[in-house]
Amino acid sequence: MKLFSASQIREIDQATIENEPISSIDLVERAASTCSDWIIEAYDHSVSFHVFCGMGNNGADGLAIARHLALAGYSVQVFAIAHRSSGTSNFTRNIERLAEVKLDVHYVNAKKEMPEVDETAVAIDAILGIGLDKPLRGILKDVVQAIQEGYDHVISIDVPTGLPSDLDSTIKLSECVEATHTLTFQFPKLSFMVAGLGEYTGDVHVMDIGLDEEKIHDIDTPYHLTTGYDVVGIRQDRKAFSHKGDYGHALIAAGHKGMLGAAVLATKACLRSGAGLVTTHIPSMGCDVLQISAPEAMVQLDHSETSITSIPIPKRITAVGIGPGLGREKSSFNALTALLEDVQVPLLIDADALHLMSITDSWSKLPANSVLTPHAGEFHTMTGVEFGDSISRLEAARRWAKDHHCIVLLKGAYSAICDSSGNVYFNGSGHPAMAAGGSGDVLSGLITGLLAQGIAPLKAAILGAWLHGRAGEEVAIDRGEHAVVASDLIDYLS
Numbered sequence: 001m002k003l004f005s006a007s008q009i010r011e012i013d014q015a016t017i018e019n020e021p022i023s024s025i026d027l028v029e030r031a032a033s034t035c036s037d038w039i040i041e042a043y044d045h046s047v048s049f050h051v052f053c054g055m056g057n058n059g060a061d062g063l064a065i066a067r068h069l070a071l072a073g074y075s076v077q078v079f080a081i082a083h084r085s086s087g088t089s090n091f092t093r094n095i096e097r098l099a100e101v102k103l104d105v106h107y108v109n110a111k112k113e114m115p116e117v118d119e120t121a122v123a124i125d126a127i128l129g130i131g132l133d134k135p136l137r138g139i140l141k142d143v144v145q146a147i148q149e150g151y152d153h154v155i156s157i158d159v160p161t162g163l164p165s166d167l168d169s170t171i172k173l174s175e176c177v178e179a180t181h182t183l184t185f186q187f188p189k190l191s192f193m194v195a196g197l198g199e200y201t202g203d204v205h206v207m208d209i210g211l212d213e214e215k216i217h218d219i220d221t222p223y224h225l226t227t228g229y230d231v232v233g234i235r236q237d238r239k240a241f242s243h244k245g246d247y248g249h250a251l252i253a254a255g256h257k258g259m260l261g262a263a264v265l266a267t268k269a270c271l272r273s274g275a276g277l278v279t280t281h282i283p284s285m286g287c288d289v290l291q292i293s294a295p296e297a298m299v300q301l302d303h304s305e306t307s308i309t310s311i312p313i314p315k316r317i318t319a320v321g322i323g324p325g326l327g328r329e330k331s332s333f334n335a336l337t338a339l340l341e342d343v344q345v346p347l348l349i350d351a352d353a354l355h356l357m358s359i360t361d362s363w364s365k366l367p368a369n370s371v372l373t374p375h376a377g378e379f380h381t382m383t384g385v386e387f388g389d390s391i392s393r394l395e396a397a398r399r400w401a402k403d404h405h406c407i408v409l410l411k412g413a414y415s416a417i418c419d420s421s422g423n424v425y426f427n428g429s430g431h432p433a434m435a436a437g438g439s440g441d442v443l444s445g446l447i448t449g450l451l452a453q454g455i456a457p458l459k460a461a462i463l464g465a466w467l468h469g470r471a472g473e474e475v476a477i478d479r480g481e482h483a484v485v486a487s488d489l490i491d492y493l494s
């Protein structure tokens with residue numbers, strides 16, 4: 001799915017109005033009825049809705065939603081926030097239409113005019129959407145604060161009020177509605193994808209409002225969100241007369257004393273990727289551990305008992321993954337450097353291997369099209385980008401992928417897969433249950449196995465991240481989000 005900036009979304013809105021054709025007021029009506037349908041499905045009549053509306057089109061959506069909910073028999077109160085002297089024509093027309101359901105509008109000019117809140121009240125935030133063009137001040141700031149303080153449950157329409165939609169917005173986040181649900185029109189907004197901003201949306205629900213498909217197709221954007229639809233066909237169905245040799249042979253180089261579990265996790269995930277054969281190179285002390293926990297894998301033992309010191313590449317290997325639990329010893333660095341010179345097949349670099357390359361500044365040796373899978377900490381070591389600044393981190397990852405002709409899979413809640421042409425594919429699956437040690441080892445084993453099957457590096461990264469996240473979602477349902485460990489993810493790979 002393509003993701004767009006606020007100005008591109010306006011262009012698509014406009015194209016819809018002109019080409020369908022549909023009037024702006026009818027488009028607002030369509031947007032509002034998709035939201036009210038969703039709300040009616042999700043809430044019974046024991047709740048009462050306090051609908052807060054700005055004076056632009058987001059507010060117009062709110063007024064129309066209020067009308068639909070009143071028609072459906074809900075208790076509804078409507079509050080218009082007087083942040084400017086007059087509303088848009090869509091706003092004014094929807095104010096008039098409230099008379100059809102005998103709803104009054106309460107204009108809020110000061111915080112003290114906010115309603116009393118009881119435990120049945122659910123706030124609907126239709127104050128500002130993609131039109132946010134400056135930080136909230138005055139009455140807007142006060143109202144957002146009052147919503148934050150007063151309501152446990154908030155449904156934001158399109159965008160939580162106060163949240164910039166774009167990644168390059170110059171508006172510093174100050175006051176912002178923290179939504180329970182965000183009903184967003186047609187596309188999640190770019191800011192939803194990054195830490196520090198995405199937290200404000202709560203659960204995101206995409207409302208299809210039938211925007212112009214041709215325009216969506218024609219407008220270029222570097223940003224994409226992977227959905228189940230996007231990964232269909234990346235991995236081919238297995239052929240009836242195929243054999244293991246048809247599905248590649250992966251080499252995993254992982255583990256040192258005290259971190260052999262990382263090698264086990266990566267190996268088991270690689271086996272579950274569909275790769276025909278998996279060989280794991282480990283320190284010799286790991287032999288029994290690996291053979292018992294992953295009997296399907298072949299083991300190649302290092303001369304060293306406790307760490308990896310050289311990595312011969314067996315014949316007919318079709319992809320190599322290096323890094324999980326590798327350790328940071330000089331001898332392992334030497335093994336890594338020799339591997340970089342020898343390797344002729346797709347390569348994935350993760351974890352300690354990324355660290356070793358960073359502290360020795362060995363990036364010039366990186367083979368083109370390699371897949372790197374850093375988390376924020378590893379990416380900080382690679383580039384020096386501050387840990388807390390998710391937008392700069394994303395930009396730096398895009399630059400890095402371009403400069404080094406590689407794929408950077410920046411891990412996080414919406415992992416960002418950056419390619420060498422500047423595209424970013426956010427991963428749309430996943431669950432916070434996955435925020436636990438070893439999850440990343442599973443991902444790197446899985447992607448290595450996909451590379452081994454001949455899937456191109458970008459597609460392997462996209463599919464691997466998707467399957468990994470789906471496993472997290474499924475296991476969180478079955479085990480409960482607190483009890484998930486990385487091994488569980490392997491059991492749920494499909």
Ligand SMILES: NC(=O)C1=CN([C@@H]2O[C@H](COP(=O)(O)OP(=O)(O)OC[C@H]3O[C@@H](n4cnc5c(N)ncnc54)[C@H](O)[C@@H]3O)[C@@H](O)[C@H]2O)[C@@H](O)CC1
Pocket residue numbers: 013024027028031032054055056057058059061083088127128129130131132133134135136137140157158159185209
């Ligand atoms: N254009 C269309 O036909 C559609 C628009 N839709 C809705 O329209 C919204 C966008 O509408 P608008 O462009 O009217 O913008 P908003 O309703 O988001 O904002 C209204 C106006 O408030 C002002 N404003 C922004 N930030 C402010 C601040 N911090 N302090 C004071 N004033 C501020 C701006 O002048 C802005 O244009 C979308 O988010 C969506 O909810 C949907 O109904 C779908 C169709």
Ligand SMILES: Nc1ncnc2c1ncn2[C@@H]1O[C@H](COP(=O)(O)OP(=O)(O)O)[C@@H](O)[C@H]1O
Pocket residue numbers: 374375411412413414415429430431432433434435436437438439440441442443468
């Ligand atoms: N809140 C979250 N939501 C979705 N996925 C997450 C979340 N937190 C972590 N993950 C995923 O879990 C994995 C964690 O990887 P990583 O931090 O490298 O773990 P480790 O180093 O312990 O193996 C990544 O793939 C990341 O995308």
Ligand SMILES: [K+]
Pocket residue numbers: 058125126127128129156157158159160161
């Ligand atoms: K809003």
